[in-house]
Amino acid sequence: MSAKFRVSPAAQKDYRVLGGERPSGASAAARAALEKAHSARPAAAIHVTPRSDGWAVKKAGGQRASTVQRTKAKAMKVGRAQAGTQGVRLVEHGKSGKITANTRPSPARK
Numbered sequence: 001m002s003a004k005f006r007v008s009p010a011a012q013k014d015y016r017v018l019g020g021e022r023p024s025g026a027s028a029a030a031r032a033a034l035e036k037a038h039s040a041r042p043a044a045a046i047h048v049t050p051r052s053d054g055w056a057v058k059k060a061g062g063q064r065a066s067t068v069q070r071t072k073a074k075a076m077k078v079g080r081a082q083a084g085t086q087g088v089r090l091v092e093h094g095k096s097g098k099i100t101a102n103t104r105p106s107p108a109r110k
Helices: 009-014 026-040 072-086
Strands: 045-051 054-059 067-069 089-093 099-103
Touching (some): 045 072, 067 072
Parallel strands (some): 045 089
Antiparallel strands (some): 045 054
């Protein structure tokens, strides 16, 4: 095994889910560890979508918008700043809700 893929014995015990003989509960423990790891990852994108009261800036997979702006230009400015800070994509939607642009903004300068 190369140094790049070295895993501690404790981790090997917890993640030994592939193979013929699994200890009881190993798949559930591995699934829980995987869900925890996925929840710590940043959102894959920031979306700017139309609403009846303006334009919403929302993280992909989120339930609530981080902000709602009156104009699309203001919402895009806020979304671009958030996407640049988080290092994720910015997805722009048109009035109909269809995606019109999918970009990766440059990181925010400090």
